Amino acid sequence: MSIATLTDLTIAYGPKVAVSNLSVEIPEGCVGLLGPNGAGKTTLIKTLMGFLTPASGSANVLGMDVRREGLRLRQRIGLMPEQDCHIPGMNAVSFVAYAGELSGMPRSQAMRRAHEVLEYCGLGEARYRNVETYSTGMKQRIKLAQALVHGPKLMFLDEPTNGLDPAGREDMLTLVRDISHGKGVNVVVSSHLLPDVERTCDNVIVMREGHLAREGDIATLKQGNEAHVDVELYAASDAFLESAAKRGAALVSRLGSRYTLRIAEGVDCGRLLFESAGESGAQVRGFRPSLRTLEDIFMEAMQ
Amino acid sequence: MTEGPRNSVATPISDLTYRDYDGPLLSRRLRWWSVTAGGLRTLWRLDLRAIAFWICAVLCTGPYLILGFFLWITSTVAGGNSRAFMGSAPGVRFAMLFYFALRLQHLFLFVVALIAGAGSVSADNKANALIVYLAKPITKMDYLLGKWANIFIVVFGAALVPALMLYLYCLAGYTSEGFLRDDPWLILRIVAVSAIAASVHASLVLGFSAWCRTPRTASAVYSAVYWGAWSIAFALTLRTPDEDMTAAQSLVAHLSISGVFIGLAQNIYRVTPSRFLNADFPTPPPWHVLSVVAVVLVLGGIAAARARIRAVEVIRG
Numbered sequence: 001m002s003i004a005t006l007t008d009l010t011i012a013y014g015p016k017v018a019v020s021n022l023s024v025e026i027p028e029g030c031v032g033l034l035g036p037n038g039a040g041k042t043t044l045i046k047t048l049m050g051f052l053t054p055a056s057g058s059a060n061v062l063g064m065d066v067r068r069e070g071l072r073l074r075q076r077i078g079l080m081p082e083q084d085c086h087i088p089g090m091n092a093v094s095f096v097a098y099a100g101e102l103s104g105m106p107r108s109q110a111m112r113r114a115h116e117v118l119e120y121c122g123l124g125e126a127r128y129r130n131v132e133t134y135s136t137g138m139k140q141r142i143k144l145a146q147a148l149v150h151g152p153k154l155m156f157l158d159e160p161t162n163g164l165d166p167a168g169r170e171d172m173l174t175l176v177r178d179i180s181h182g183k184g185v186n187v188v189v190s191s192h193l194l195p196d197v198e199r200t201c202d203n204v205i206v207m208r209e210g211h212l213a214r215e216g217d218i219a220t221l222k223q224g225n226e227a228h229v230d231v232e233l234y235a236a237s238d239a240f241l242e243s244a245a246k247r248g249a250a251l252v253s254r255l256g257s258r259y260t261l262r263i264a265e266g267v268d269c270g271r272l273l274f275e276s277a278g279e280s281g282a283q284v285r286g287f288r289p290s291l292r293t294l295e296d297i298f299m300e301a302m303q
Numbered sequence: 304m305t306e307g308p309r310n311s312v313a314t315p316i317s318d319l320t321y322r323d324y325d326g327p328l329l330s331r332r333l334r335w336w337s338v339t340a341g342g343l344r345t346l347w348r349l350d351l352r353a354i355a356f357w358i359c360a361v362l363c364t365g366p367y368l369i370l371g372f373f374l375w376i377t378s379t380v381a382g383g384n385s386r387a388f389m390g391s392a393p394g395v396r397f398a399m400l401f402y403f404a405l406r407l408q409h410l411f412l413f414v415v416a417l418i419a420g421a422g423s424v425s426a427d428n429k430a431n432a433l434i435v436y437l438a439k440p441i442t443k444m445d446y447l448l449g450k451w452a453n454i455f456i457v458v459f460g461a462a463l464v465p466a467l468m469l470y471l472y473c474l475a476g477y478t479s480e481g482f483l484r485d486d487p488w489l490i491l492r493i494v495a496v497s498a499i500a501a502s503v504h505a506s507l508v509l510g511f512s513a514w515c516r517t518p519r520t521a522s523a524v525y526s527a528v529y530w531g532a533w534s535i536a537f538a539l540t541l542r543t544p545d546e547d548m549t550a551a552q553s554l555v556a557h558l559s560i561s562g563v564f565i566g567l568a569q570n571i572y573r574v575t576p577s578r579f580l581n582a583d584f585p586t587p588p589p590w591h592v593l594s595v596v597a598v599v600l601v602l603g604g605i606a607a608a609r610a611r612i613r614a615v616e617v618i619r620g
Contacts, residue, residue, distance in 0.1 A: 072440070074439060083431050
């Protein structure tokens with residue numbers, strides 16, 4: 001099941017095309033939206049919220065067309081923007097309840113719900129404080145609370161851990177993970193911080209210059225199509241690398257006498273390593289399958 | 304259900320788990336009222352802005368209280384004849400009272416409009432709060448209508464309540480002197496005049512607020528425009544005595560924000576050129592000309608705000 005289907009979606013600011021012919025299905029669960037600055041992530045979120053009109057192509061979110069049903073769509077979507085965005089002069093309860101009222105909740109329901117959501121987001125004790133006096137971490141939490149108050153089915157979180165200290169970041173990631181797993185809320189996390197995405201998300205969409213660079217579930221992407229092995233030699237040996245390269249292995253990285261090699265599909269890894277060692281006179285101390293990190297996937301997508 | 308990640312805090316709410324909201328939702332047509340109600344609630348807080356508002360709201364009653372006092376003095380202490388104080392034109396004796404009070408009150412109405420409206424959109428601009436509103440299921444027009452109605456209600460209330468107080472006083476004490484007989488529709492005229500003043504202020508201050516990044520800037524710009532226009536109109540007609548003004552000069556004299564609704568009020572109250580408490584009232588420009596100017600101001604202010612309000616900055620190029 002997908003929560004959003006984009007077909008040949010092009011978004012332009014006048015003559016400048018920000019997203020070009022993007023076709024992708026955003027799956028249920030927690031999805032990471034990755035890409036360098038200017039890749040089109042925020043533009044894509046703005047479009048899926050119905051703020052921007054696509055130049056061409058189509059985008060359906062939760063079965064609704066973003067062009068025609070923006071209002072109905074926003075009833076079921078929550079947005080946690082990147083920048084601070086509180087309504088001046090309000091305390092947390094008033095602010096979150098007001099956000100609920102704007103979503104159509106009756107005042108009494110909005111107030112009850114605001115208390116619940118603030119408790120859930122860890123702001124229970126500070127809920128009567130003016131939001132302007134909040135720390136960065138608390139401001140991030142209240143942005144999450146106002147996005148959550150009306151019970152959305154899909155949330156867009158734009159850089160949810162921006163400016164947080166390690167403890168605050170940990171709490172926020174736990175919260176995001178909790179919302180997206182077992183609460184029936186789908187979450188799209190746009191972030192530059194790959195470890196955060198790796199911690200919270202099951203799937204990623206990597207964008208580059210307005211195009212789709214890579215997509216899929218993180219576990220599958222980490223395995224890749226080709227095997228990566230970490231090899232440790234007794235001493236560094238260029239002859240070993242040359243010999244391995246002749247047999248179809250490519251050097252990915254090296255650290256002293258440790259190498260990460262990419263081995264083409266169908267090649268017997270053990271045989272390749274031992275033959276190369278035998279030919280070059282190198283001594284293999286050990287080797288094991290190498291698991292790629294999200295950073296590796298991201299860097300590959302950027303090339 | 305699993306528990307939220309932070310549930311260790313001692314709290315009166317026992318259930319800390321997140322639940323989906325499946326309660327009732329109000330009609331989409333009433334969403335603008337949420338914006339209005341949110342704005343009105345800020346006037347009940349104990350902060351500087353609210354205190355300043357209530358002080359000005361009390362000051363708005365001043366002109367009506369003073370005129371009511373004069374009316375009482377002349378009708379009781381000074382020989383029981385209030386007609387000398389109210390002028391001699393029989394059909395508009397009491398209307399003159401309300402018109403003169405509005406002329407005095409407009410300064411306070413301006414300040415009330417500033418307090419209620421200067422920060423209405425600019426404070427949201429400053430705090431990036433527009434995205435909070437527009438990421439919810441409300442349209443740009445819901446937001447604008449809600450903000451406009453908030454300012455309108457506040458200014459309308461500040462203009463109408465003191466006038467109603469004087470009206471009730473006159474109704475209680477001066478019916479025998481022809482209060483209701485002179486002008487049975489006076490109450491409607493009072494409501495119309497208050498609504499026009501509130502509409503003009505609400506639209507213009509909303510427009511200026513939308514184009515400014517801070518409430519202070521919006522206040523400064525609106526003040527400059529309000530008093531600048533008044534000063535220019537005053538300077539252009541300074542040398543001409545009120546009683547000698549031509550129709551064109553009278554129009555120029557009313558080409559300011561306050562001039563428009565005061566001129567319309569003069570038409571609505573049917574106050575003819577006369578002298579009242581040492582003040583001269585010239586012939587006002589025709590009501591239809593002033594109405595066109597008022598409509599342009601109201602629609603212009605709303606259109607200016609509408610052009611500026613966006614959920615996200617869209618930079619073309």
